[in-house]
Amino acid sequence: MKQRSIGLYLHIPFCQHKCSYCDFYSIVTLDGMERFVQALCEEIRFRSQQFGSDAEVRSIFWGGGTPSLLSIAQTEQVSRVLTDSFYVAADVEWTIEANPGTVTLEKLYAYRMIGINRISFGVQSFDEGELNFLERIHSPHQAEHAVEMARRAGFDNINVDIMYALPGQSITTCLASLKRACALEPEHISAYSLVYEPATPLYHKLQRGEIVPLTDDVEAEFFLQTTSFLAEQGYQQYEVSNFARPGKECRHNLLYWHRGEYLGFGPSAHSHWDNTRWSNIRSVARYVELLARRQFPVAMTEHLTVEQQRSEAVFLALRADGIELATLESLYNCSTTTGPVAAVIADWQRQGLATCDGRRLCLNPSGYSLCDALTLELLNVLEHATTEAAVL
Numbered sequence: 001m002k003q004r005s006i007g008l009y010l011h012i013p014f015c016q017h018k019c020s021y022c023d024f025y026s027i028v029t030l031d032g033m034e035r036f037v038q039a040l041c042e043e044i045r046f047r048s049q050q051f052g053s054d055a056e057v058r059s060i061f062w063g064g065g066t067p068s069l070l071s072i073a074q075t076e077q078v079s080r081v082l083t084d085s086f087y088v089a090a091d092v093e094w095t096i097e098a099n100p101g102t103v104t105l106e107k108l109y110a111y112r113m114i115g116i117n118r119i120s121f122g123v124q125s126f127d128e129g130e131l132n133f134l135e136r137i138h139s140p141h142q143a144e145h146a147v148e149m150a151r152r153a154g155f156d157n158i159n160v161d162i163m164y165a166l167p168g169q170s171i172t173t174c175l176a177s178l179k180r181a182c183a184l185e186p187e188h189i190s191a192y193s194l195v196y197e198p199a200t201p202l203y204h205k206l207q208r209g210e211i212v213p214l215t216d217d218v219e220a221e222f223f224l225q226t227t228s229f230l231a232e233q234g235y236q237q238y239e240v241s242n243f244a245r246p247g248k249e250c251r252h253n254l255l256y257w258h259r260g261e262y263l264g265f266g267p268s269a270h271s272h273w274d275n276t277r278w279s280n281i282r283s284v285a286r287y288v289e290l291l292a293r294r295q296f297p298v299a300m301t302e303h304l305t306v307e308q309q310r311s312e313a314v315f316l317a318l319r320a321d322g323i324e325l326a327t328l329e330s331l332y333n334c335s336t337t338t339g340p341v342a343a344v345i346a347d348w349q350r351q352g353l354a355t356c357d358g359r360r361l362c363l364n365p366s367g368y369s370l371c372d373a374l375t376l377e378l379l380n381v382l383e384h385a386t387t388e389a390a391v392l
C-alpha cells in the first residue's frame with residue numbers, strides 16, 4: 001500500500017503555430033523534439049528515484065504546448081519510462097491534450113493502446129472567423145472530425161475546450177459554438193473566457209487599440225448564459241470554468257484544486273510536494289542542457305508558510321467544489337456558525353451567491369462569476385477571526 005496518491009504532469013513545449021492569445025510556454029521550432037524527449041525521460045527517471053517509492057499515481061496529464069505533435073514512437077517511449085518509473089494505479093486517469101489539427105486515427109488508436117484513456121481537444125470555437133482571430137490551425141470541421149475519430153478509437157472520456165467573450169462576439173455565436181460542442185456529446189467541457197495575457201500578440205493589439213474587449217458586464221452575462229446553457233444540457237459545473245457529466249469530473253484538475261501532490265516534468269512545469277512548490281525553467285534548450293549534465297531544471301522553489309497553505313486551501317476550494325466548514329474551522333481556529341464568518345456565509349446565501357448545507361460551503365454560478373472578490377472577502381474575515389482567537 002503506497003502512502004501518497006499523486007498526479008503527474010508532462011509539459012510538451014512544442015506547437016505548430018503560436019495562437020494569438022496564448023502565454024503557455026511553447027516553441028514552434030520542432031527540430032529539437034527528439035533531444036527534448038530524451039531529456040524528458042531522464043527527468044522522469046531522476047524524479048522517480050527521489051519521490052517515486054511511496055507514491056501511487058492516480059492521474060497523468062500531458063499538456064503543453066501540443067502533446068499530440070509527438071510521434072507515436074516518442075509518445076510510447078515516454079509512456080514506457082513513466083510506467084516503469086512510477087507505480088501507476090490500475091484505474092489511473094490518463095489525459096492527453098490534443099490539437100484537432102494534429103491528430104490522426106492511427107495516433108488515437110495508439111494512445112488507447114498505450115493506456116491513455118481521456119483526451120482533451122483544444123477546440124475553442126466552431127466559428128471559422130473566431131478560429132482565425134485566435135490563430136488556431138484547425139477548422140470547425142476538423143474539430144468535429146477529431147472528436148468523432150477519438151470515439152472510433154475507443155475514447156469514452158473526452159473534453160472539449162471552448163473560449164468565449166471574444167471581442168465582437170455575440171451571445172448567439174457563443175451559444176452556437178457551445179451547441180455544436182454539446183452535439184458531439186463530450187463527457188466534459190471546459191469553457192474559458194478570453195484573457196489578454198501580457199506579452200501575447202492579442203495583448204499588443206489591445207494596447208494599440210486595434211481590438212475592443214467586451215465590458216465586464218457583458219462578459220459576466222456570457223459567463224451566466226454559458227453556465228445555464230451547459231446546465232440545461234446536463235453538464236454540472238464543478239469549477240469556475242469546468243463542466244462535466246456526473247462522475248466525469250477531471251481527477252487531475254480536482255487534485256490541483258484540492259491541493260494534492262503532483263510532479264511536473266518538462267520546461268515550465270510546476271510541482272507541489274510536501275507543501276513546497278517549484279517550477280521548471282522556461283527554455284527547451286536549457287532544459288536539455290541541464291538534464292544532460294544530470295541537473296534538475298528548476299527555476300524557482302517556494303516553501304509555503306502556514307498562512308499560504310490555508311489561504312491556498314480556501315482560494316482553490318472556493319473556485320472548485322467548495323470547502324467543508326469543519327476544514328475552515330480547523331484551518332483558522334474559528335467558528336463558522338456564529339460571528340463574522342457565519343455572517344459572511346449567510347450574506348452570500350441571501351444574495352444567491354453560495355449554498356451551504358451546514359457542512360459544506362459552495363459557490364453557485366453567480367458566486368463563481370465573482371469568485372476572486374468573494375474569496376478575498378472571506379479570507380479577510382477568516383484572518384481577522386484567527387487573530388482575535390489568538391488574542392483571546
Ligand code: SF4
Nearest residue numbers: 015018019022064065
Ligand atoms: S496550441 Fe495551445 S499551447 Fe500551442 S499556442 Fe495554441 S493555445 Fe498555446
